Amino acid sequence: xxxxxxxxxxxxxxxxxxxxxxxxxxxxxxxxxxxxxxxxxxxxxxxxxxxxxxxxxxxxxxxxxxxxxxxxxxxxxxxxxxxxxxxxxxxxxxxxxxxxxxxxxxxxxxxxxxxxxxxxxxxxxxxxxxxxxxxxxxxxxxxxxxxxxxxxxxxxxxxxxxxxxxxxxxxxxxxxxxxxxxxxxxxxxxxxxxxxxxxxxxxxxxxxxxxxxxxxxxxxxxxxxxxxxxxxxxxxxxxxxxxxxxxxxxxxxxxxxxxxxxxxxxxxxxxxxxxxxxxxxxxxxxxxxxxxxxxxxxxxxxxxxxxxxxxxxxxxxxxxxxxxxx
Numbered sequence: 581x582x583x584x585x586x587x588x589x590x591x592x593x594x595x596x597x598x599x600x601x602x603x604x605x606x607x608x609x610x611x612x613x614x615x616x617x618x619x620x621x622x623x624x625x626x627x628x629x630x631x632x633x634x635x636x637x638x639x640x641x642x643x644x645x646x647x648x649x650x651x652x653x654x655x656x657x658x659x660x661x662x663x664x665x666x667x668x669x670x671x672x673x674x675x676x677x678x679x680x681x682x683x684x685x686x687x688x689x690x691x692x693x694x695x696x697x698x699x700x701x702x703x704x705x706x707x708x709x710x711x712x713x714x715x716x717x718x719x720x721x722x723x724x725x726x727x728x729x730x731x732x733x734x735x736x737x738x739x740x741x742x743x744x745x746x747x748x749x750x751x752x753x754x755x756x757x758x759x760x761x762x763x764x765x766x767x768x769x770x771x772x773x774x775x776x777x778x779x780x781x782x783x784x785x786x787x788x789x790x791x792x793x794x795x796x797x798x799x800x801x802x803x804x805x806x807x808x809x810x811x812x813x814x815x816x817x818x819x820x821x822x823x824x825x826x827x828x829x830x831x832x833x834x835x836x837x838x839x840x841x842x843x844x845x846x847x848x849x850x851x852x853x854x855x856x857x858x859x860x861x862x863x864x865x866x867x868x869x870x871x872x873x874x875x876x877x878x879x880x881x882x883x884x885x886x887x888x889x890x891x892x893x894x895x896x897x898x899x900x901x902x903x904x905x906x
Contacts, residue, residue: 588875589634591882591889593735594784594824594847597624597638597676599662602655611645617851621666627850628673631861634879635892636850638663639677639705641737646711653687656680660691664699672895675702675886677735680723682710688723696730702886703733703780708763712742715763716770728776733885735782736763752852757788764790765797768815769804780885782845783819786826790816791838820885822847823877825856827864836869842881 598619628636640659647655656679663676678695681687695701704727706715713719715736727734738756745751760783767773767781783790790797798804798812807815817840824847826835835844846864848857864877883889 588879588893590632590846591879591886591892592628592631592633592636592848592850593782593845593882593886594822595624595633595636595638595850596852597640597663597666598643598851599640599659601662602640602659603643605655606643606647609647611643611647617854619851624850625673627848627854631848631857633848635673635675635889637675637677637702637735637882637886637889638666639735639737640679641705642707642739645740649684649711652681652684653691656687656691657694660695660699660701664701667700672892675889675892677701677703677705677733680704680706682706682720682723683713683717685719685723689726692723692726692730692732702888703735705735705737708736708738708759709742714766716766716772718770724772724776724779728778731778731780733780733782735784736760737784738788757785760785760788761790761793761797764788764816764819765803768807768812773815773818781819783821784847785822785824785849786831786835787819787821787838790819791821791831791834794838817843819843820845820881823860823864824849825853825860827860827867829863832863832867836873842876842884844877845882845885846878 596619598617600619603619624636627633640663660676660678663678667674667676678691678699678701680691692704695704708715738759740751741755741759741762745755764783764787773779773781794813794816795809798809798816804812817838820843821835821839822845823832823835826832848861850857879889879893883893
């Protein structure tokens with residue numbers, strides 16, 4: 581079996597919860613297009629232990645086609661109530677990013693207040709686009725101003741890019757990566773990241789293909805106004821990135837070379853990536869890096885980003901993990 585190493589436990593910032601009422605609601609309206617993976621709290625806790633995850637920050641992404649806009653706010657509230665209850669019961673094992681019902685600005689502002697002041701959310705989840713409107717949309721300015729006032733952690737999760745998928749290629753295979761890159765470009769080119777410097781924005785799945793293509797994107801004429809190529813690259817590097825479906829022999833080195841120090845976070849994309857998790861975590865375990873850098877990715881960077889998680893570390897969770905190559 582090889583040696584085992586005592587570890588403080590990972591913090592998983594890309595870990596999904598699928599409230600049964602929400603999944604059923606989507607199915608009844610013919611909106612559920614994601615893979616019909618099962619979800620339960622018991623299975624989630626077993627998965628956390630299997631991969632030495634001390635704390636998972638829960639979120640519920642869009643799982644299908646967009647519903648009517650007036651239905652978004654009530655569903656966001658129900659999802660947030662459901663998830664907040666899980667966190668209240670097990671604050672040592674869970675945190676959560678509250679759903680926001682964009683593009684409903686009034687509903688989103690109301691949900692931010694409830695999420696932080698009543699539910700104790702660790703941050704918020706926003707889609708990379710809402711009905712085709714990306715996060716730099718001027719109508720969302722008030723939302724980002726309020727999030728900046730709260731120094732919010734903003735977890736972005738991709739959705740479909742608004743066009744039919746290519747034949748035989750589901751949206752989550754390729755289009756999700758593109759949508760993350762699109763929203764990152766939109767946030768920088770519109771100056772939103774500069775106007776609201778207190779925001780900490782996470783791009784899921786390693787930023788899509790942003791680390792690989794950033795320098796090419798930064799030289800696109802007519803896109804960036806007066807910004808130089810170096811300024812664009814610096815601002816793109818300033819996002820946070822999770823390792824969900826990204827810790828491969830090719831993508832992880834690119835991500836680590838691109839992201840600012842301390843800006844890479846551990847993520848699994850459970851339960852949607854259940855079968856893939858061993859591959860990606862296995863490569864992350866085996867990838868050569870310093871103990872300090874590894875601890876940062878696995879839990880330290882998330883603890884710095886989400887201070888409440890420092891308390892879960894202090895509660896003393898420890899796990900044993902078989903050493904790489906054993």
